[in-house]
Amino acid sequence: MVDKKTNPEYHAPAIDWETRAYWEGCGRGELVLQRCRACQAVQHRPRGLCVTCLSDDIEYFVASGRGEVYTYSVVRQNQMPAFSAAVPYIVSYVQLEEGPQLLTNIVDCDPDEVSIGMAVQVDFVPTPAKNGDKLGVPRFIPA
Numbered sequence: 001m002v003d004k005k006t007n008p009e010y011h012a013p014a015i016d017w018e019t020r021a022y023w024e025g026c027g028r029g030e031l032v033l034q035r036c037r038a039c040q041a042v043q044h045r046p047r048g049l050c051v052t053c054l055s056d057d058i059e060y061f062v063a064s065g066r067g068e069v070y071t072y073s074v075v076r077q078n079q080m081p082a083f084s085a086a087v088p089y090i091v092s093y094v095q096l097e098e099g100p101q102l103l104t105n106i107v108d109c110d111p112d113e114v115s116i117g118m119a120v121q122v123d124f125v126p127t128p129a130k131n132g133d134k135l136g137v138p139r140f141i142p143a
């Protein structure tokens, strides 16, 4: 039974030239990952070079948004204003179908119901930047 649907509050992310495409993708409702054209490695977080072969021939693609809980922790105390109202909430590494892991929240899920291997699907919170850029923050919901 899901009766504790607590979700942390999100703010616009700090972006730079390496991460802009990722955060803008989140603003469109797309989980954007990088693939190296030289060795085909898929990576996250976004970088200017392939961390496998050091090539700078990197392309972006829209991931499926599907994955599973690799590991998680339930946060039951947090005095930070953006998080204190949300406890208990779930912090998780999600294993994406494409390979990389993403540190994120599992939301709309009773913390007593989350489990390793649980199928999850990406969901986005719009977090527009002060300059009007449409950005977002990804989190995951039970699939």
Ligand SMILES: [Zn+2]
Binding pocket: 036, 037, 038, 039, 040, 041, 050, 051, 052, 053, 054, 055
């Ligand atoms: Zn590579």
